[in-house]
Amino acid sequence: MASELRIIPLRGLPEFREGDDVAEAIVKAAGAEPEIRDGDVLVVTQKIVSKSEGRVVQLDSVTPSPEAERLAQETEKDPRLVELILQESSGIVRQRGPVLITETRHGFVCANAGIDASNVGPEGTVCLLPVDPDASADRICAGIRKATGGNVAVIISDTFGRAWREGHTNVAVGVAGMLPFADYVGQVDPFGYELRVSTLCIADELAGAAELVQNKLDGVPVAIIRGFDYPRGEGSARHIVRPKENDLFR
C-alpha cells in the first residue's frame, strides 16, 4: 500500500563543468541530511548531466549546412543552432513559423531536438541532450551505490512540450535502477472489471513531481523522492518512446 512521499530539493550543488562527477557531487551535497538512502529516486535535470559530459557547444564553432541555412530563414532561428538541431535529429516532425519539432536520435519528440540555451553560460553557448541518457543515469546510479552502498533509482529529466495541452512538463529522458512503468495489465478492480488503463508511466510522473521543487530560477537541479516503492529492474527511457509505426501523431 502506497504511503506518503517526500520530494526533497537538493541544495548546495556546484556549477558543473566537463569531467565533473555528478554522483559524487550529489552524495556530497546530500551530506548527513537529507542523506541519500537506499530506495530513494533521484531526479537529475538533463542540463547538469550534459554539462558534465561536455555536451556544451559554442555556436561560433558551428558551420551551418545549406539545409540549415534554409530552415533557419523559415524559422527565424540562428542557422548555427538549426545546424545542431539537424545533427541531433533523425527527422523533422512538424514545422510552422518559429516552431520546429523534431525526433531526436534517441527517439524523443520535442522542440529543437532538446537543445537549450538557458542556464548554460554566456550568449552563444548551447547545451545538447546527453548522447545516451540511460547510460548517464546508469553511471550516476553506480556512483551512488559505490559511495553509499545503497541502491537508488535515477531519472534524467528534461522539460518538453506536448500535443493538445499548453505548457511544458518535465519528463524522463534517462532511467536507471527502476522500470519506467507501473503495469496493471490483467489486474481487476473491486468489481471484477479488468483495468482499461493498464500502464502508468511513473518515470514521467516522478520527473514532473520533482520539477515542482526544481523551480527554474532557484537552480535546484536534483530532487530526492523518498518513500516511493518503485518497480525494480533494468529500466530504460527508450521503452517510453512509442515506436513510430504505432504512433498516430507522427
Next chain:
Amino acid sequence: MASELRIIPLRGLPEFREGDDVAEAIVKAAGAEPEIRDGDVLVVTQKIVSKSEGRVVQLDSVTPSPEAERLAQETEKDPRLVELILQESSGIVRQRGPVLITETRHGFVCANAGIDASNVGPEGTVCLLPVDPDASADRICAGIRKATGGNVAVIISDTFGRAWREGHTNVAVGVAGMLPFADYVGQVDPFGYELRVSTLCIADELAGAAELVQNKLDGVPVAIIRGFDYPRGEGSARHIVRPKENDLFR
C-alpha cells in the same frame, strides 16, 4: 524558494454515490491527521467526482445511432459505448483499429472521450467525465473552505494517454483555487539569458505526482500535496487546452 513537498494519500473515503458531498467526505476522512490545512493542494480523481454527480450510465439504457453502430464495428467496441463516446465528443481526432481518440466537449484530447468502465460497478456500467470539471473543483474548494476555514487548491485528475510516449499519466481536467501554470516569461537565468521554456503546467505535474500514491488497485482517490507554494488565482483546466488553431497535432 521551494521547500520539501509531501504527497499524502488520503485513506478511509467511502464509495461514492450520486448526491454525495465530496468535500464533506474529504474533510471527514482527513480528520485530525493528516487534516486539511490552508495551502494544501487536493488532487481528486475524476471518478469519485463523476459518481457523486450522477455521471454513471447503464449501457442498457443507451440506444446507438447508425453512426455509432458503424464506428462500433470498425473499432470492435460495444455500440452503446460508442454512442456515449460520440455524445461526449465534439470530434474524432484519430481512429485506427480499436483506438478511438476524440476531443471531448471540454476540449480534452483522449481515448474514448474519457469514458471508463473500471472501478465503476458491475459490468455494463460506465462513467463519464464531469460536465464541467472546473465547476466541480470549485464546489469542492468552497466546501472545504466552509468546513475548515482554509483556502486550498483543488485539481480533478484523470488518466490520459499522450502522443509519442508510451504509458498513461494523470493530468488535470479541473482546477480551482490556483493557476494551472507557473510562468517564467521574461525572467532571466543567472547568465542573463531569457528563459526559453517559460511556462510549466504545474497542474498536470501535481496530478501526476498525486497518482504516485493513488495506486489504481488500492483505491486512494484523493491525495493531499503539502508544502507547494502554488500561484493563487482563478485557474481553469480549460486554459490547459491548446486552441485547435495553434495545435499541430489535431
